[in-house]
Amino acid sequence: MIPLSWYLILAAGLFCIGFYGVLARRNAIAILMSIELMLNAVNINLVAFWRFLAPESISGQAFAVIVFAVAAAEVAVGLALVISIYRSRKTVIAEEINLMKW
Amino acid sequence: MTPIQLVFLFVAFATLWAAFMVVTRNNLVHAALFLVIALFGVAVLFVMLEAGFLAVIQVLVYIGAIAILMIFAVMLTRGDVDDIPDITNRYAGWVGLVAVLFFSSLVILMAQWPSFTALAKPILSSRDTIVELGTALVSPNGYVIPFEVASVMLLAALIGALVVARPRKGK
Amino acid sequence: MLDQWLFVGIFVSIAAVFPLLPLVMARFLAPRKPNRIKQETYECGIETVGDTWVQFKIQYYVYALVFLIFDIETVFLYPWAVSFDVLPLFAVFEGVLFILILAAGLFYAWRKGALEWS
Numbered sequence: 001m002i003p004l005s006w007y008l009i010l011a012a013g014l015f016c017i018g019f020y021g022v023l024a025r026r027n028a029i030a031i032l033m034s035i036e037l038m039l040n041a042v043n044i045n046l047v048a049f050w051r052f053l054a055p056e057s058i059s060g061q062a063f064a065v066i067v068f069a070v071a072a073a074e075v076a077v078g079l080a081l082v083i084s085i086y087r088s089r090k091t092v093i094a095e096e097i098n099l100m101k102w
Numbered sequence: 103m104t105p106i107q108l109v110f111l112f113v114a115f116a117t118l119w120a121a122f123m124v125v126t127r128n129n130l131v132h133a134a135l136f137l138v139i140a141l142f143g144v145a146v147l148f149v150m151l152e153a154g155f156l157a158v159i160q161v162l163v164y165i166g167a168i169a170i171l172m173i174f175a176v177m178l179t180r181g182d183v184d185d186i187p188d189i190t191n192r193y194a195g196w197v198g199l200v201a202v203l204f205f206s207s208l209v210i211l212m213a214q215w216p217s218f219t220a221l222a223k224p225i226l227s228s229r230d231t232i233v234e235l236g237t238a239l240v241s242p243n244g245y246v247i248p249f250e251v252a253s254v255m256l257l258a259a260l261i262g263a264l265v266v267a268r269p270r271k272g273k
Numbered sequence: 274m275l276d277q278w279l280f281v282g283i284f285v286s287i288a289a290v291f292p293l294l295p296l297v298m299a300r301f302l303a304p305r306k307p308n309r310i311k312q313e314t315y316e317c318g319i320e321t322v323g324d325t326w327v328q329f330k331i332q333y334y335v336y337a338l339v340f341l342i343f344d345i346e347t348v349f350l351y352p353w354a355v356s357f358d359v360l361p362l363f364a365v366f367e368g369v370l371f372i373l374i375l376a377a378g379l380f381y382a383w384r385k386g387a388l389e390w391s
Contacts, residue, residue, distance in 0.1 A: 002110050003219045007147070008212055010114045014121055014140075016205040021125030024194040029130055029175055033137050036168065037121050040144045043156075051151045052220050058234045062245045064156055065235070065348055068163055069252045072345045073259035075168050076338050079175040080263035083334060086179040087269070095191060106275070109282075149278045159348050167341040174334045236356030239349065240364040249349060250367065253374040260342045260378040264387050267334055 007048035015041035028082045028092045032075060039071045110150060117143030128189045130176040138169045152225055155232050335387050339379070346375050 014037055021034025043064050050060020086092050120139035127133040141164040148157035212218050225231075238244035313320075353360075353368045382388060 001104070001221050002107055002150070003221055005212070005218045006110060006114070007151070008218070009209055010118070010147070012205055012208040012212070013118050014144075016201040016208075017118065017121045017125055019204065020197055020201040023197040023200075024190040025125060026189060026191050027130060029172065029179065030125070030133060030189070033124055033133060033172060036137065036164070037124060037140060040141065040164075044144060044147055047148060047151045047153050047156060051153070051225075052222050053217060055223060055225055058231060058238045061153055061156060061231065061235050062238050062248075064153070065159070065239070065352075066245070066248050066252060068159060068348055069256060069345050072163060072168060072341055073255055075171060076259045076263040076341055077266070079171055079334070080267035080338070083175060083178050083331070084266045092179045149281075150275070152275070154278070155352070163341075163344050163348060167337070167344045171334070171337045171341055174337050178331060178334055230355075232352050233356040233359065236352030236354070237359060237364075239352055240360060240367045242363075246364075246367055250371060250374075252349065253346075253371045256342050256345055257374055257378045260339065260375075261381055263338050264335065264382055264385060267331060267338065268385070268387065269331060 004048060004052040007044060007052075011041040011044040011048070013041075014038075014044070026093050026095060028085075028094050028097070029079070031094060032078050032082070035078075036071065036075070039067060039074075043067050106150070110147075113143050113146045113150075117147070126189075131173060134169060134172045134176060137172065138165050141165050141169065153231070155235065332390055335382075339382055339387065342378065343375070346372075 018034045018037030018041060021037065022031050025031050025034060046060050046064045046067065050058075050064075054060065082092055085097055089097065091097065117140050120136045120143065123136040124133045124140060127136065141160060145157045145160035145165075148154070148160055239249045240246055349371060350368065353364075353371075357365070
Protein backbone atom coordinates (compact mmCIF):
# COMPACT_ATOMS: atom_id res chain seq x y z
CA MET A 1 0.00 0.00 0.00
CA ILE A 2 1.11 3.55 -0.74
CA PRO A 3 1.01 5.95 2.24
CA LEU A 4 -0.32 9.49 1.92
CA SER A 5 3.19 10.88 2.35
CA TRP A 6 4.30 9.70 -1.11
CA TYR A 7 1.56 11.65 -2.83
CA LEU A 8 2.19 14.75 -0.72
CA ILE A 9 5.94 14.72 -1.42
CA LEU A 10 5.33 14.24 -5.14
CA ALA A 11 2.81 17.11 -5.17
CA ALA A 12 5.25 19.33 -3.23
CA GLY A 13 7.97 18.56 -5.77
CA LEU A 14 5.69 19.27 -8.72
CA PHE A 15 4.55 22.52 -7.10
CA CYS A 16 8.11 23.68 -6.50
CA ILE A 17 9.16 22.89 -10.09
CA GLY A 18 6.20 24.94 -11.29
CA PHE A 19 7.10 27.69 -8.79
CA TYR A 20 10.62 27.84 -10.23
CA GLY A 21 9.20 28.00 -13.76
CA VAL A 22 6.77 30.81 -12.95
CA LEU A 23 9.41 33.03 -11.38
CA ALA A 24 12.44 32.20 -13.51
CA ARG A 25 11.20 31.75 -17.09
CA ARG A 26 11.12 34.78 -19.38
CA ASN A 27 8.62 33.55 -21.96
CA ALA A 28 5.01 34.31 -20.97
CA ILE A 29 3.68 31.03 -22.41
CA ALA A 30 6.27 29.04 -20.45
CA ILE A 31 5.08 30.85 -17.32
CA LEU A 32 1.50 29.76 -18.07
CA MET A 33 2.70 26.16 -18.53
CA SER A 34 4.41 26.30 -15.13
CA ILE A 35 1.17 27.59 -13.57
CA GLU A 36 -0.55 24.49 -15.00
CA LEU A 37 2.04 22.33 -13.22
CA MET A 38 1.30 24.11 -9.93
CA LEU A 39 -2.46 23.68 -10.36
CA ASN A 40 -1.93 19.98 -11.06
CA ALA A 41 0.11 19.62 -7.87
CA VAL A 42 -2.78 21.19 -5.94
CA ASN A 43 -5.21 18.80 -7.61
CA ILE A 44 -3.10 15.79 -6.60
CA ASN A 45 -3.21 17.04 -3.03
CA LEU A 46 -6.97 17.59 -3.07
CA VAL A 47 -7.67 14.11 -4.43
CA ALA A 48 -5.10 12.46 -2.13
CA PHE A 49 -6.64 14.13 0.94
CA TRP A 50 -10.08 13.02 -0.25
CA ARG A 51 -8.93 9.43 -0.72
CA PHE A 52 -6.92 9.07 2.49
CA LEU A 53 -8.62 11.31 5.06
CA ALA A 54 -12.25 11.86 4.01
CA PRO A 55 -13.31 9.22 1.49
CA GLU A 56 -16.89 9.18 2.82
CA SER A 57 -17.72 12.65 1.45
CA ILE A 58 -17.13 13.63 -2.16
CA SER A 59 -15.88 17.18 -1.44
CA GLY A 60 -12.31 16.55 -2.56
CA GLN A 61 -13.40 15.52 -6.04
CA ALA A 62 -15.86 18.42 -6.29
CA PHE A 63 -13.03 20.84 -5.41
CA ALA A 64 -10.81 19.22 -8.04
CA VAL A 65 -13.53 19.67 -10.68
CA ILE A 66 -13.81 23.38 -9.84
CA VAL A 67 -10.00 23.68 -10.09
CA PHE A 68 -10.23 22.15 -13.59
CA ALA A 69 -12.74 24.82 -14.62
CA VAL A 70 -10.61 27.63 -13.16
CA ALA A 71 -7.49 26.29 -14.87
CA ALA A 72 -9.27 26.19 -18.22
CA ALA A 73 -10.57 29.74 -17.87
CA GLU A 74 -7.14 30.96 -16.76
CA VAL A 75 -5.40 29.36 -19.74
CA ALA A 76 -8.00 30.63 -22.22
CA VAL A 77 -7.76 34.26 -21.08
CA GLY A 78 -4.02 34.15 -20.33
CA LEU A 79 -3.05 32.85 -23.75
CA ALA A 80 -5.44 35.28 -25.44
CA LEU A 81 -3.67 38.13 -23.62
CA VAL A 82 -0.26 36.80 -24.66
CA ILE A 83 -1.35 36.55 -28.29
CA SER A 84 -2.85 40.04 -28.18
CA ILE A 85 0.34 41.49 -26.68
CA TYR A 86 2.43 39.66 -29.26
CA ARG A 87 0.32 41.17 -32.01
CA SER A 88 0.84 44.74 -30.86
CA ARG A 89 4.36 44.60 -29.37
CA LYS A 90 5.97 41.61 -31.16
CA THR A 91 7.25 40.08 -27.94
CA VAL A 92 6.26 37.32 -25.52
CA ILE A 93 9.07 38.04 -23.06
CA ALA A 94 7.49 38.89 -19.72
CA GLU A 95 10.17 41.46 -18.80
CA GLU A 96 9.71 43.42 -22.00
CA ILE A 97 5.99 43.91 -21.38
CA ASN A 98 6.68 46.87 -19.11
CA LEU A 99 4.30 49.59 -20.27
CA MET A 100 2.58 49.77 -16.87
CA LYS A 101 5.73 49.45 -14.78
CA TRP A 102 7.48 52.45 -13.25
CA MET B 103 8.10 -3.22 -2.39
CA THR B 104 4.81 -4.24 -3.90
CA PRO B 105 4.11 -3.92 -7.65
CA ILE B 106 1.74 -0.99 -7.05
CA GLN B 107 4.50 0.88 -5.24
CA LEU B 108 6.86 0.25 -8.15
CA VAL B 109 4.23 1.62 -10.54
CA PHE B 110 3.83 4.69 -8.33
CA LEU B 111 7.56 5.34 -8.18
CA PHE B 112 7.91 4.97 -11.96
CA VAL B 113 5.00 7.33 -12.63
CA ALA B 114 6.18 9.81 -10.00
CA PHE B 115 9.69 10.03 -11.40
CA ALA B 116 8.40 10.28 -14.98
CA THR B 117 6.07 13.11 -13.95
CA LEU B 118 8.75 15.04 -12.08
CA TRP B 119 11.26 14.53 -14.89
CA ALA B 120 8.77 15.76 -17.47
CA ALA B 121 7.86 18.74 -15.28
CA PHE B 122 11.55 19.58 -14.93
CA MET B 123 11.95 19.41 -18.72
CA VAL B 124 8.95 21.76 -19.11
CA VAL B 125 10.64 24.51 -17.12
CA THR B 126 14.11 24.01 -18.65
CA ARG B 127 13.50 23.51 -22.39
CA ASN B 128 14.14 26.48 -24.64
CA ASN B 129 12.00 25.16 -27.49
CA LEU B 130 8.44 25.80 -26.34
CA VAL B 131 6.90 23.10 -28.53
CA HIS B 132 9.11 20.55 -26.79
CA ALA B 133 8.15 22.06 -23.44
CA ALA B 134 4.46 21.68 -24.34
CA LEU B 135 4.99 18.03 -25.30
CA PHE B 136 6.76 17.37 -21.99
CA LEU B 137 3.83 19.08 -20.30
CA VAL B 138 1.60 16.44 -21.92
CA ILE B 139 3.75 13.68 -20.35
CA ALA B 140 3.56 15.35 -16.93
CA LEU B 141 -0.23 15.76 -17.20
CA PHE B 142 -0.60 12.13 -18.24
CA GLY B 143 1.45 11.09 -15.20
CA VAL B 144 -0.95 13.04 -12.99
CA ALA B 145 -3.87 11.24 -14.69
CA VAL B 146 -2.28 7.89 -13.76
CA LEU B 147 -1.97 9.12 -10.18
CA PHE B 148 -5.69 9.94 -10.16
CA VAL B 149 -6.36 6.35 -11.24
CA MET B 150 -4.20 5.08 -8.38
CA LEU B 151 -6.19 7.32 -6.01
CA GLU B 152 -9.37 5.65 -7.31
CA ALA B 153 -10.69 8.85 -8.84
CA GLY B 154 -11.25 7.37 -12.30
CA PHE B 155 -13.56 10.16 -13.42
CA LEU B 156 -10.93 12.80 -12.69
CA ALA B 157 -8.33 10.75 -14.56
CA VAL B 158 -10.52 10.68 -17.67
CA ILE B 159 -11.21 14.41 -17.29
CA GLN B 160 -7.49 15.06 -16.90
CA VAL B 161 -6.79 13.39 -20.24
CA LEU B 162 -9.83 14.95 -21.92
CA VAL B 163 -9.43 18.53 -20.71
CA TYR B 164 -5.76 19.01 -19.91
CA ILE B 165 -4.18 16.93 -22.64
CA GLY B 166 -7.01 17.18 -25.16
CA ALA B 167 -7.72 20.89 -24.89
CA ILE B 168 -5.34 22.88 -22.68
CA ALA B 169 -2.10 21.40 -24.06
CA ILE B 170 -3.40 21.85 -27.62
CA LEU B 171 -4.30 25.47 -26.84
CA MET B 172 -0.75 25.95 -25.50
CA ILE B 173 0.77 24.55 -28.70
CA PHE B 174 -1.46 26.76 -30.85
CA ALA B 175 -0.44 29.80 -28.80
CA VAL B 176 3.24 28.87 -29.24
CA MET B 177 2.73 28.57 -32.98
CA LEU B 178 0.94 31.93 -33.06
CA THR B 179 3.65 33.83 -31.20
CA ARG B 180 6.70 32.47 -32.99
CA GLY B 181 8.58 35.28 -34.60
CA ASP B 182 12.11 36.57 -34.78
CA VAL B 183 12.18 36.84 -30.98
CA ASP B 184 12.05 33.07 -30.75
CA ASP B 185 14.83 30.87 -29.37
CA ILE B 186 16.16 33.59 -27.10
CA PRO B 187 19.61 32.66 -25.76
CA ASP B 188 18.82 32.98 -22.05
CA ILE B 189 15.50 31.38 -21.20
CA THR B 190 15.54 32.43 -17.56
CA ASN B 191 15.75 35.88 -16.03
CA ARG B 192 18.61 37.06 -13.85
CA TYR B 193 17.01 35.86 -10.62
CA ALA B 194 16.88 32.21 -11.77
CA GLY B 195 19.61 31.03 -9.38
CA TRP B 196 17.93 32.62 -6.36
CA VAL B 197 14.52 31.35 -7.44
CA GLY B 198 15.91 27.81 -7.76
CA LEU B 199 17.39 28.07 -4.27
CA VAL B 200 14.08 29.35 -2.86
CA ALA B 201 12.20 26.52 -4.62
CA VAL B 202 14.53 23.88 -3.11
CA LEU B 203 14.26 25.47 0.35
CA PHE B 204 10.47 25.70 -0.01
CA PHE B 205 10.28 22.01 -0.98
CA SER B 206 12.44 20.87 1.93
CA SER B 207 10.58 23.01 4.47
CA LEU B 208 7.25 21.69 3.13
CA VAL B 209 8.44 18.09 3.56
CA ILE B 210 9.84 18.78 7.04
CA LEU B 211 6.62 20.55 8.10
CA MET B 212 4.41 17.77 6.73
CA ALA B 213 6.52 15.11 8.44
CA GLN B 214 5.52 16.57 11.83
CA TRP B 215 1.89 15.91 11.04
CA PRO B 216 0.47 12.66 12.55
CA SER B 217 -1.60 11.73 9.45
CA PHE B 218 1.41 12.08 7.17
CA THR B 219 1.88 8.32 6.78
CA ALA B 220 -1.83 7.47 6.82
CA LEU B 221 -2.91 4.50 4.73
CA ALA B 222 -6.06 4.50 2.62
CA LYS B 223 -9.10 2.60 3.80
CA PRO B 224 -10.69 0.57 1.01
CA ILE B 225 -13.64 2.18 -0.74
CA LEU B 226 -16.77 0.02 -0.89
CA SER B 227 -17.22 -1.30 -4.40
CA SER B 228 -20.96 -0.61 -4.17
CA ARG B 229 -20.28 3.13 -4.13
CA ASP B 230 -20.61 5.02 -7.37
CA THR B 231 -18.52 8.15 -6.89
CA ILE B 232 -19.66 9.70 -10.17
CA VAL B 233 -23.31 9.64 -9.08
CA GLU B 234 -22.25 11.05 -5.71
CA LEU B 235 -20.29 13.79 -7.45
CA GLY B 236 -23.22 14.64 -9.73
CA THR B 237 -25.60 14.80 -6.79
CA ALA B 238 -23.20 16.93 -4.75
CA LEU B 239 -22.60 19.37 -7.60
CA VAL B 240 -26.28 20.31 -7.96
CA SER B 241 -27.53 19.80 -4.41
CA PRO B 242 -28.38 23.01 -2.50
CA ASN B 243 -26.45 21.62 0.50
CA GLY B 244 -23.49 20.85 -1.73
CA TYR B 245 -21.85 22.80 -4.50
CA VAL B 246 -24.70 24.31 -6.50
CA ILE B 247 -23.40 27.88 -6.12
CA PRO B 248 -19.88 27.00 -7.37
CA PHE B 249 -21.53 24.94 -10.12
CA GLU B 250 -23.55 27.87 -11.45
CA VAL B 251 -20.77 30.40 -10.82
CA ALA B 252 -18.45 28.13 -12.82
CA SER B 253 -20.75 28.43 -15.82
CA VAL B 254 -20.78 32.24 -15.52
CA MET B 255 -16.99 32.21 -15.15
CA LEU B 256 -16.60 30.05 -18.26
CA LEU B 257 -18.95 32.39 -20.15
CA ALA B 258 -16.85 35.37 -19.06
CA ALA B 259 -13.64 33.55 -20.03
CA LEU B 260 -15.04 32.65 -23.46
CA ILE B 261 -16.26 36.16 -24.26
CA GLY B 262 -13.20 37.82 -22.76
CA ALA B 263 -10.73 35.60 -24.59
CA LEU B 264 -12.61 36.04 -27.88
CA VAL B 265 -12.61 39.82 -27.53
CA VAL B 266 -8.91 39.91 -26.65
CA ALA B 267 -7.66 37.36 -29.15
CA ARG B 268 -9.57 38.33 -32.29
CA PRO B 269 -7.99 41.01 -34.43
CA ARG B 270 -9.71 44.39 -34.46
CA LYS B 271 -11.74 45.29 -37.50
CA GLY B 272 -9.88 47.31 -40.07
CA LYS B 273 -6.44 46.00 -39.14
CA MET C 274 -11.42 -1.10 -8.88
CA LEU C 275 -7.72 -0.88 -9.65
CA ASP C 276 -7.94 -4.32 -11.27
CA GLN C 277 -10.17 -2.86 -13.99
CA TRP C 278 -7.63 -0.14 -14.68
CA LEU C 279 -4.94 -2.80 -15.05
CA PHE C 280 -6.35 -3.57 -18.50
CA VAL C 281 -6.20 0.10 -19.46
CA GLY C 282 -2.59 0.12 -18.28
CA ILE C 283 -1.77 -2.95 -20.37
CA PHE C 284 -3.35 -1.33 -23.43
CA VAL C 285 -1.46 1.92 -22.88
CA SER C 286 1.81 -0.02 -22.56
CA ILE C 287 1.13 -1.96 -25.77
CA ALA C 288 0.13 1.24 -27.54
CA ALA C 289 3.39 2.86 -26.44
CA VAL C 290 5.58 -0.12 -27.39
CA PHE C 291 3.92 -0.62 -30.77
CA PRO C 292 5.25 2.53 -32.49
CA LEU C 293 8.50 2.57 -30.48
CA LEU C 294 9.54 -0.95 -31.45
CA PRO C 295 9.90 -0.33 -35.22
CA LEU C 296 11.79 2.91 -34.53
CA VAL C 297 14.26 1.14 -32.24
CA MET C 298 14.55 -1.87 -34.55
CA ALA C 299 15.18 0.34 -37.58
CA ARG C 300 18.03 1.97 -35.70
CA PHE C 301 19.73 -1.39 -35.16
CA LEU C 302 18.81 -3.24 -38.35
CA ALA C 303 18.76 -0.65 -41.12
CA PRO C 304 22.03 0.25 -42.86
CA ARG C 305 22.74 3.97 -42.53
CA LYS C 306 24.45 5.85 -45.32
CA PRO C 307 23.20 9.42 -44.91
CA ASN C 308 23.77 12.11 -47.48
CA ARG C 309 22.38 15.60 -47.84
CA ILE C 310 19.38 14.73 -50.02
CA LYS C 311 18.40 11.79 -47.82
CA GLN C 312 18.48 13.98 -44.72
CA GLU C 313 15.93 16.43 -46.13
CA THR C 314 12.51 16.61 -44.52
CA TYR C 315 10.08 14.29 -46.25
CA GLU C 316 6.94 16.10 -47.35
CA CYS C 317 4.81 13.97 -49.72
CA GLY C 318 7.78 13.56 -52.03
CA ILE C 319 7.99 17.19 -53.15
CA GLU C 320 10.61 19.65 -51.98
CA THR C 321 9.74 21.54 -48.79
CA VAL C 322 8.99 25.23 -49.07
CA GLY C 323 9.87 27.78 -46.42
CA ASP C 324 10.52 27.38 -42.72
CA THR C 325 9.01 24.57 -40.62
CA TRP C 326 7.96 26.97 -37.85
CA VAL C 327 5.44 29.06 -39.71
CA GLN C 328 3.06 31.54 -38.18
CA PHE C 329 -0.38 30.03 -37.60
CA LYS C 330 -3.66 31.79 -38.25
CA ILE C 331 -5.48 33.17 -35.20
CA GLN C 332 -8.52 31.14 -36.24
CA TYR C 333 -6.86 27.96 -34.93
CA TYR C 334 -6.66 29.52 -31.50
CA VAL C 335 -10.26 30.72 -31.57
CA TYR C 336 -11.53 27.23 -32.46
CA ALA C 337 -9.41 25.58 -29.76
CA LEU C 338 -10.68 28.18 -27.29
CA VAL C 339 -14.35 27.48 -27.98
CA PHE C 340 -13.59 23.75 -27.86
CA LEU C 341 -11.86 24.11 -24.47
CA ILE C 342 -14.80 25.94 -22.91
CA PHE C 343 -17.30 23.34 -24.05
CA ASP C 344 -14.92 20.54 -23.07
CA ILE C 345 -15.06 21.92 -19.53
CA GLU C 346 -18.85 22.01 -19.79
CA THR C 347 -18.85 18.20 -20.18
CA VAL C 348 -16.82 17.90 -16.96
CA PHE C 349 -19.77 19.37 -15.07
CA LEU C 350 -22.56 17.89 -17.14
CA TYR C 351 -21.28 14.29 -17.19
CA PRO C 352 -21.74 13.64 -13.44
CA TRP C 353 -25.03 15.55 -13.64
CA ALA C 354 -26.24 13.33 -16.49
CA VAL C 355 -25.07 10.11 -14.82
CA SER C 356 -26.97 10.95 -11.62
CA PHE C 357 -30.01 12.23 -13.56
CA ASP C 358 -32.26 9.43 -12.26
CA VAL C 359 -31.70 10.20 -8.60
CA LEU C 360 -31.88 13.99 -8.89
CA PRO C 361 -34.94 16.05 -7.89
CA LEU C 362 -36.63 18.18 -10.56
CA PHE C 363 -35.05 21.33 -9.06
CA ALA C 364 -31.55 19.94 -9.67
CA VAL C 365 -32.41 19.09 -13.27
CA PHE C 366 -33.32 22.73 -13.89
CA GLU C 367 -30.00 23.80 -12.38
CA GLY C 368 -28.25 21.75 -15.04
CA VAL C 369 -30.45 23.27 -17.72
CA LEU C 370 -29.58 26.75 -16.44
CA PHE C 371 -25.89 25.80 -16.65
CA ILE C 372 -26.33 24.78 -20.29
CA LEU C 373 -28.30 27.94 -21.13
CA ILE C 374 -25.63 30.24 -19.65
CA LEU C 375 -22.95 28.58 -21.76
CA ALA C 376 -25.23 28.53 -24.80
CA ALA C 377 -25.21 32.33 -24.52
CA GLY C 378 -21.43 32.15 -24.98
CA LEU C 379 -21.81 29.98 -28.05
CA PHE C 380 -24.43 32.41 -29.42
CA TYR C 381 -22.02 35.31 -28.83
CA ALA C 382 -19.17 33.50 -30.59
CA TRP C 383 -21.49 32.67 -33.47
CA ARG C 384 -22.83 36.23 -33.87
CA LYS C 385 -19.32 37.69 -33.73
CA GLY C 386 -18.30 35.39 -36.57
CA ALA C 387 -15.70 33.59 -34.45
CA LEU C 388 -16.77 30.26 -35.91
CA GLU C 389 -16.18 31.37 -39.49
CA TRP C 390 -12.93 30.66 -41.28
CA SER C 391 -11.96 34.01 -42.69
